[in-house]
């Protein structure tokens with residue numbers, strides 16, 4: 224396969240009707256040059272989402288998302304770039320040209336296609352073995368005993384791995400795959416003596432697929448109690464990353480998008496049982512905790528995630544990370560408390576189980592309230608040491624909520640429950656804020672999650688000023704080049720700095736090739752282009768915004784010199800600032816300065 228040529232991408236963006244595409248997800252009204260509506264990516268009552276039909280861009284001034292029509296389709300339909308392009312090309316009748324590319328990339332893709340084919344073949348072998356072999360009879364009985372019907376088992380591709388040591392090894396090699404490839408997808412493993420054998424034997428096999436339905440790995444459930452681990456998963460491979468996948472996503476995505484909600488359970492059979500009972504927005508985590516990456520994968524599709532898993536035993540740290548990712552994406556995380564000792568699959572198997580489960584989902588409580596409740600419940604209030612420990616435990620939970628009304632409610636509840644002054648609890652919450660301050664990236668260590676976009680009101684005055692100036696640099700490109708050259712690291716916020724680098728590299732047409740792998744930057748560039756297109760720009764306004772940023776820079780340097788004890792430098796800088804303030808006072812305030 225080859226790359227889609229930049230020319231045909233450009234033609235596609237010009238041809239596709241972004242207003243029409245977006246209108247499928249939210250109602251848009253024309254307002255001057257732009258179209259506005261309620262944001263389809265976050266919950267809101269007043270519209271802050273705009274589409275610029277001329278620039279072919281969308282941007283939400285509420286949650287910061289933004290991009291072109293391809294990006295919109297990727298996000299909203301849960302597609303990869305190429306698939307989004309192909310879908311739009313198909314819909315708007317644009318012929319895509321492809322061009323040759325780096326042969327190594329082509330080789331990598333070919334290898335990947337082969338491995339996918341290998342996994343597909345293995346999955347269909349396991350599935351037919353489950354239904355057709357004598358050996359799998361006990362597995363069929365077990366699944367039927369759990370109340371699972373053939374139709375749902377087939378839909379999820381459930382299968383059975385024979386007990387022989389080399390079934391997949393032999394079949395795979397006979398079909399032309401190498402031992403290295405079999406190991407590469409985690410189907411074979413090397414024994415102590417150096418020989419390879421099947422990783423999955425005598426197990427019920429659950430194919431783990433991505434949201435597009437491609438099998439990436441397996442979970443295998445033991446049939447005998449003396450068989451080692453009850454569950455064995457595919458080891459992490461080049462493209463199987465358990466922490467990024469949700470089991471059943473391929474079957475659940477439509478229901479999830481429709482309900483605006485995902486129900487997250489723990490086990491494979493829980494997911495199957497729920498789908499069978501009509502709770503089709505159910506997906507599974509393949510561990511006890513939901514990861515920040517899994518939360519991020521659901522964002523854009525849902526406003527809320529209900530965890531019907533054992534939140535008591537799930538790692539507190541992992542929950543906090545998930546919660547921070549959710550907070551940054553304007554998603555609610557709630558917990559449905561399962562009755563002790565009962566899992567969703569067991570509940571669903573009972574006569575009125577499905578209704579009971581649905582009622583639990585509806586009654587789910589906010590994750591942070593749930594966690595605080597757990598701590599309060601088990602604290603012996605008569606012991607000062609126990610109250611101290613409880614406070615230390617809840618402070619990070621509350622801190623992760625940001626400055627919200629529900630956090631303040633919980634602070635009061637904690638103060639009451641532990642018999643403390645609310646101000647003292649609040650003090651601990653503020654102190655428990657992550658070290659990087661309000662801007663801490665959600666997801667902590669787990670990489671892929673982007674920092675939360677911030678609402679306009681949360682921007683600092685420096686950021687508002689820098690955005691006003693950068694928008695004008697786009698509106699008036701000639702002067703813009705000059706200001707882009709004058710701006711230095713010391714003038715700019717970290718995001719501003721990245722936007723400036725982008726504008727310097729793409730002076731002609733900053734929005735025509737938005738970065739695909741950097742949502743924050745894509746959102747910011749879209750915002751700037753939209754602003755440039757409709758807010759007044761003038762040389763005077765640019766100069767004033769620049770001078771105000773310059774003043775900020777001087778103030779930072781003055782403070783730094785003071786901290787170093789370099790009073791001579793501080794005095795010189797202060798004189799410089801006085802001159803600058805004078806100039807600012809004599810510059811008249813045109814429209815567009817903040």
Ligand SMILES: [Zn+2]
Nearest residue numbers: 262265283286
């Ligand atoms: Zn939004």
